[in-house]
Amino acid sequence: MPTDPGARAVLRLRNITKRFGPLTANDAITFDLHEGEVIALLGENGAGKTTLMNILFGHYTADAGDIEVFGHALPPGNPRAALEAGVGMVHQHFTLADNLSVLDNIILGTEPLWRLGTGRAAARARIEQLSRDFGLAVHPDARAGALSVGERQRVEILKALYRDARILILDEPTAVLTPQETDDLFATLRKAVARGLSIIFISHKMHEVLAISSRVLVLRHGKLVGEAATADTDRHQLAHLMVGSEIVAPEVGGAAPGAVLMRLREVSTTPVGNAVGLRSLSLDLRAGQITGLAGVSGNGQAALADLIAGETVPDSGVFEVAGEGVGAWTPRAALDARIGRIPEDRHRTGTISDFTLSENAVLEAYEKEPFSRRGWFDWTAVDRHTRAIIERYDVRCPGPDARIRLLSGGNMQKLILGRALEAEPKIILAVQPVRGLDIGAVTYVQNRLIEARDAGAAVLLISEDLDEILTLADVIHVISEGRLSPAFARGTKTPAELGVWMAGQGFDGEDSHAA
Amino acid sequence: MRLEPVADPGWSRTLGLPALALGGTVAIAMALALVAGSNPLAVLGLIVKGAVGSKFALLETLNRATPLIFTGLAVAVAFRAKLWNIGAEAQLYMGALLAVVLGTGLLPLPAALLLPILMLAAIAGGALMLLGPAFLKTRLGVDEVVTTLLLNFVMILFVSMLLEGPLKDPMGMGWPKSERLVAEARLPRIVDGLRLHWGFGLALICALLVWVMQTRTTLGYEIRAVGLNQRAAAFAGIPVTKVVIKTALISGGLAGLAGFSEVAGLKGSLTLDLSPGFGYTGIIVAMLALLNPLGVVVSALFVAGVFVGADSMSRAAAVPTYIADILLATALLLMVLAIMLTRFRVVRG
Known part of the structure; x- marks a missing residue:
């Protein structure tokens, strides 16, 4: 059901099917994308969203089915053909060369090999024009490696626009953004749509889908199971389509916080490689309480998780478990101290x-x-x-x-x-415990964590998903560049207010308080 | 063409593909025999006959397999932990060297005491040879492939120096060889009058012990965990460095036993041709056995049979003995391919 029935279809997918061994990742998927439309492709992890877009972009070849772009058949398995047909893709994991400037990253691959003089001046002018038109503020001469995550994403979008993309595919674009950055992204996308671009927005976050899209397609187990104009649907109905059954949000009763089981006072750790270390971080984990740690990816969450899991030791500061300073701190010592650990990467670490x-x-x-x-x-x-x-x-x-x-x-x-x-751990470290899980498993894992809390465990929940933190955590801290915000009790801060902390503001005031 | 992981390789895949690899090996070798101008079937027959066709041939094969079982086990144990021990050759010579130093009259003891002492000395010698590279690997991240490989050359030159100097047999008519072991230091034969010595029995016992260690003990669990995923092993609290060091000691010790078994069981003295590359061939043996300690026995017998059979065949037919090397090289390559194909299938497009 297109928003504007008169609009022409810029992209047609017909019966796209893709199998990986016994798994059917895409099962006869058919839909049209119209000019100036934002389609949200909604589905749980593993529903086949990314596979479908990789087929469209030529990374994979479909076992069956046809793709038509602007009325012409798209040859399968050829990313260059997709690019030339006007399809641009912004991947979940960015594909920028860190050592090149923004300008070089954008024109990389568009320059003919044999011409000596590159049209850099013209390219720069064009990029600056695009930046202004679409609200994508980023300095052309900055080194890509020095950019923030939000800026890197803008460069990726500029890359696509620079190549005259008319169809933009964004794969989980908000996963790494603060709420404010997400709003900026949506503003850009609205400008793009106003200029006649068509967008496919892949996500599993319901509220974003409802905010940006004109039409929602729901994938489940590789099949297209639902389609609705965004205006005619709601969160509840979409969740039902995604999972195929009713979901019950975890019920979080009131917490009964007890003694402090883990105490960190002005703990600092050495940054490893590009990762952020902890900067004079103080934190209390109380029995019977879920402490949520919010923050944009890569702001010291890993350093804190490694420390608690026993993989690193503090450089300075006080680190006490159950009222006693820790001795030789190793993973085994952490286990002996009854710390239960759910690591971020269950495939390689867990x-x-x-x-x-x-x-x-x-x-x-x-x-x-x-x-x-x-x-x-x-x-x-x-x-x-x-x-x-x-x-x-x-x-x-x-x-x-x-x-x-x-x-x-x-x-x-x-x-x-x-x-x-x-x-039977006394302290539970859960790092992104539900990332990539289907909703049934999410609810299960979250309920178990709540049960553990009710049984008296101190739970530290580290997540990049603010919704998850807001739902589960009794106390919320925000981490930014290795610093920790004060504790906010449940319900005292809105997502936007937390977003300000996530963007790194407010910490200076905190420092002067501490001083 | 792409590779796609196979979720659950069944028995047909895990056994059928290696069998196919062996069949392919034989086919390629026979094609080469044809090129050399001989009847392939006759050549194959001569190799089999030369390897197992008579009591003498069979014993020769078992004798040749003995050091290969030890070095094959040494490599299999180490590779399980992803400790790439390429230095079984040096460890073998160290074991032989200590057996010769202690067993040529230095310790006037009865066999019941002397043999265990020599065995332990050989184990300790081989283990120490690998301890250095293992420390460098765990402490400083030095690649053990390089250090163990280079130690092979250091060791062979060291033995050469000793055989030309302090260990040279004064009655050896000038040849670079050590004095002979005293009678109490010699491994008895399993059956009187036949050339098979107890080193073979010791090798079988070691294979069984290593198998038990890997499947039934806490250490075996740790070694497999460290080999499969060091990151997860460390996260779970497994002391990775300690496990690597223990693995090195076991691996080096087994290779050291190979040296002891060769001098005390077969040769009686130390020479520079004690090992025609048993340490390196041990890698092939271990890989063909898919690192399974009991499989090492089978693959060592196969490899030994190929060598012995090809030797005997080249005397009878006009096909060079190099066909043994080609057979083993092809077997190894096809086996590696077969291992990959048990876990991945090739799909078009």
């Missing part, structure tokens, strides 16, 4: 993909009884423990002896969650 479920289930306790006795491994005890986790945490799997890489992200996460919770 599990060993070629190990079985059993072997992964005891990864953090393999050397303790009953799993090991005097150096001998007790497979029976390991198997029993794994079966218990599979049952109690609803891990859908072929069995304890299956390799864990066969599991979906949600089931893998449930095993990690079970592994951590079965050790």
Whole structure:
């Protein structure tokens, strides 16, 4: 149902089908994109959104189906043909050369090889014009590596516009933005649409989809399961389409905060490589309370998570667990201090993909009884423990002896969650615990964390998803460039107010308070 | 053409593809025999006959397999932890060297005491040879492929120096060889009158022990975890450095035993041709066995059979003995391909 029935279709997809082995990532997907329209492609992780766009852009070849751009068939598997036909893509992970300037990044690949004099002056003028027209403020001579995430995204969009893209595909563009940056992005997109561009906006965030799109397409398990004009639909209906069943938002009862189980006072850590270190950070984690850590990706969340998980030690400051300063701080010491850890990267850090479920289930306790006795491994005890986790945490799997890489992200996460919770932790470190999970698994994991809180655990929830923090956290801190904001109690700050902190403002005042 | 991961390679894939690789190996070798102007089937027959066709041939193959089982195990243990030990050759010579230093009259002990002492010395020697590279790897990030490989040349020159100097046999008519081990230091034969010594039995026991270690012990679990995903292993609290050092000690010790078994079981003295590259061939043996310790026994027998059989065949037919090297090289390459194809399938487009 196009917003304007008179508008012509600039892009037609017909019966696009793509299989990866036994998995059908796209199943006979058909839709049209009209001129000046923003289509939101909504779906859970793994629903096939990115695959579909990669087919459109020529990164993948479809097993079946046709694509037509401006009335002409698009040859499959050819990104250059897609570019020339006017399709521009802004990837989830940016593709900029860090050591080149913004200008060079934008014209890279558009210059003929054999011409000596590059039309840099003309290119610069054109980029500046585009920046003004679309509200994409970025300095052409800045080095790409020095740009903020929001700026890098603007360069990516400029790249597409510079190549005369008439159709813009944005894959999860807001994942790395503060709420304010997201608003700026939407302003740019509205300007683009006003100039006749058509946009496909891929997301799994409902409120953004409702804010920017004129039409919503919902993908589930590779199939197009729903289509609606944005004006005619609501969050509830879309969620229902996405998941295929009713979802129940986690119910968060009031917290009963207890003693401080972990105390950090002016803790600093050394930055590793490009990563941000902690800068004189103070934090209390209380029993029976979920502390949410909000912030834009790459602002020291990893440094804090590594510290609590036992992977790094503080350079300076006080670090106390259960009222005592920590000694030799290692992952094993953290485990012995009853810290349950749900790492950010469940594929590479949380599990060993070629190990079985059993072997992964005891990864953090393999050397303790009953799993090991005097150096001998007790497979029976390991198997029993794994079966218990599979049952109690609803891990859908072929069995304890299956390799864990066969599991979906949600089931893998449930095993990690079970592994951590079965050790009855006093402190729980959950880093992006629901990222990439389907909504059913999200609810499950979140409810388990709430249960753990109610049972008296101190939970630190680190997430880049502000909605998740706002829903779950009893107390919220914002982290920016390794500094921590004061604690905000639940409901005392709006997303916009937190966004100001996320953008790094307000900390100077905080410093003078502390001084 | 692209590669696509296979979610769950069934038995047909995990066993069928390696079998296919061996078949392909034989086919290629036979084609070469044809090029050399011989009847391929006759050549194949001669190789098989030369390897297992008589009691003498069979014993020769078992003898040749013995050091290969040790070095194959040494490599398989290390590679499991992604510790790339290319220096089994040097570790073998160190084991042999210590056995010869202690076993040529220095310790006047009965066999029941002397043999275990020599064994332990050889294990310690081999283990120490790999300890240095393992420390450099874990402390400073020095690539152990380079250090272990280069130590092979250092060791061979060191042994050469000793055999021309302090260890030279005064009765050796000027040849660079050590004195002979005393009778108490010699490994007895398994059956009187046959040339097979107890080194072979020791090798089989080691294979079984390594298998038990890998599948039944906490250390085996740690080694596999570190080899498959060091990042996750460290996060889970596995002491990665300690595990790598322990692995190095086991691996080097096994290679050291190969040296002990060769001098105490077969040769009786140390010479520079004690090992015609057993340390390097151990890598092939381990890879063909997919790093499985029990598989190492099978693949060592196969590799030894190919060498012994090809030697005997080249005496009978006009095909050069190099066909053994070609056979093993092809077997290794096809096996690596087969391993990849068990985990990935090729799809068009």
